[in-house]
Amino acid sequence: MASLDDLFYPKSLAIVGASTSPLNFGSGFFTIAMEELGYEGKVYYINPKHVGELINGEKIIGSLDEVEGPIDVVYSCIRASLVPELVRQCVRRGDKFIIVFTSGFSELLTNEAIALENELRSIIRGSSTRIVGPNCLGPYNPSMGVGWNTGISEPILKKGNVAFASQSGGHASTLLRIAAGRAIYFTLGLSFGNQIDLNSLDALEYFAQNQDTEVIALYMEDTGSAKGSDFFKALKKITPKKPVIIWKGGQTESGARAAASHTGAMSGSFNMWRSMTKQAGSMIVRNGDEFWDAIHLLATLPKNKWRICKNLGLLIPGGGHSVEGTDAFTQFGFNVPVLTRETQDKIANILPSVNTSVKNPIDLGASGMLETVFFKTLKFMAEDPNVDLVINFQPIDWIAMGEAQFVGVGYSRYAARSYGRLVKKLEKPFIQLSPIFNFDKKTAQVFSTFIEILRQKGIPHFTSMRRLAVALSHLNEYVQFLKHDKK
Numbered sequence: 001m002a003s004l005d006d007l008f009y010p011k012s013l014a015i016v017g018a019s020t021s022p023l024n025f026g027s028g029f030f031t032i033a034m035e036e037l038g039y040e041g042k043v044y045y046i047n048p049k050h051v052g053e054l055i056n057g058e059k060i061i062g063s064l065d066e067v068e069g070p071i072d073v074v075y076s077c078i079r080a081s082l083v084p085e086l087v088r089q090c091v092r093r094g095d096k097f098i099i100v101f102t103s104g105f106s107e108l109l110t111n112e113a114i115a116l117e118n119e120l121r122s123i124i125r126g127s128s129t130r131i132v133g134p135n136c137l138g139p140y141n142p143s144m145g146v147g148w149n150t151g152i153s154e155p156i157l158k159k160g161n162v163a164f165a166s167q168s169g170g171h172a173s174t175l176l177r178i179a180a181g182r183a184i185y186f187t188l189g190l191s192f193g194n195q196i197d198l199n200s201l202d203a204l205e206y207f208a209q210n211q212d213t214e215v216i217a218l219y220m221e222d223t224g225s226a227k228g229s230d231f232f233k234a235l236k237k238i239t240p241k242k243p244v245i246i247w248k249g250g251q252t253e254s255g256a257r258a259a260a261s262h263t264g265a266m267s268g269s270f271n272m273w274r275s276m277t278k279q280a281g282s283m284i285v286r287n288g289d290e291f292w293d294a295i296h297l298l299a300t301l302p303k304n305k306w307r308i309c310k311n312l313g314l315l316i317p318g319g320g321h322s323v324e325g326t327d328a329f330t331q332f333g334f335n336v337p338v339l340t341r342e343t344q345d346k347i348a349n350i351l352p353s354v355n356t357s358v359k360n361p362i363d364l365g366a367s368g369m370l371e372t373v374f375f376k377t378l379k380f381m382a383e384d385p386n387v388d389l390v391i392n393f394q395p396i397d398w399i400a401m402g403e404a405q406f407v408g409v410g411y412s413r414y415a416a417r418s419y420g421r422l423v424k425k426l427e428k429p430f431i432q433l434s435p436i437f438n439f440d441k442k443t444a445q446v447f448s449t450f451i452e453i454l455r456q457k458g459i460p461h462f463t464s465m466r467r468l469a470v471a472l473s474h475l476n477e478y479v480q481f482l483k484h485d486k487k
Helices: 004-008 025-037 080-093 111-124 169-177 200-209 228-238 253-263 270-279 288-300 319-330 341-348 365-369 371-383 396-406 411-425 441-456 465-486
Strands: 012-016 042-046 073-076 097-100 130-132 138-140 162-166 186-191 215-220 244-248 283-285 312-315 389-393 430-433
Touching (some): 004 200, 012 025, 073 080, 111 130, 162 288, 169 186, 169 215, 169 288, 200 215, 200 228, 215 288, 270 283, 283 288, 283 465, 288 465, 312 319, 319 389, 319 465, 365 371, 411 441
Parallel strands (some): 012 073, 162 186, 215 244, 312 389, 389 430
16 A cells, blocks of 8 residues: 555656646646745646647656656546546556546536445456546645645745645645635645545544644545544544544535535535544534634644633723723633732723723723833733733734834734744733734735734734634633643
């Protein structure tokens, strides 16, 4: 059986169905990506109709059989009816992995399409060749330059600590598209489609043993060719060591029907999934926002600051925002406790007595513009025994205005680095809450710089009180599981 190392770290690739035609967008997912991502291994472009034409400076050849020796990863970008013969050829040659990008199999829910998919299974049975898919995009490894074209102008190649696998190619692409805007970066990824061979369990176990991966994220509609019992058994072994975030597709009867026509998935009861995943210590989320937010929080907040955070310290300028924040977090079961008299006195001593509040939420009024007052207040709040976590409310367009009006170019960098220096001294978690009220060109420029520096400093950022509350709830559940597991 081929090692998954050959899938994620391939020395050679072949794209069958490669074409220079702009209308052939299928093969373009991969021909464009290998160039843009900087893949340095050998790439073979296969298409008997375009022999001799050039792609990325390489001549198209007519058949895999013109290549001497096995290929690590073969991409199928041809019609579904032609795929069985390609798979036979790969099995005969000893090629290691076939990425069946081609759709038109069990997701069509027709007898003919299901039979075609079963034929692929039978062809590889007993061989060393493995199939990823059908109906998928295959592996993603930024360190190797392996992946697919997501349509973004500059592919994200920064080293991360998150590994993802997705039954949906669209969701896999979205994760890569939103990476920079949410400060999430990846070690490895996999789009596995219908999972007729390589499946969610294979991905989970491989990611678990990858040393660079600290957080595992899965979008699943079912467990594919893996037994559900085997998947949950592995999940229970892995979650005490690494957090696993699962977005389960097909949560309703209608959603399950949509999943079947999407990847041929048999979704199963969502209540059963939720029960099993929670018993195994995984976080299960309901939608894309929850998925991305939980990934960001777990991937950014340093492990030594993972703790149950029920009592929140809020630094929020303005009475209206303070009331909104208190309501938002308490509705999700959090507390906004009054600070101790000692902490209130410390803060009151550096503030004017009017247009300020020192109980929690703290409102510094105009004094919040004074750097010394601002950072001393955050420090005092973090030291309060009634507080588990500090949240700083600072809309991103306020930071953009500061850049433009008060300190000039570099203010956002300075502010983010100052928070970084502060959190080094704090034992408790610190989270930046920066809603976007006016997203103009200047704010967009400031935002990307600001959140990237925060990420580097181990400071999660959120743009919504509600979404932060949901993400914190997932963190609390996971930390509670870890504590119970140790007993």
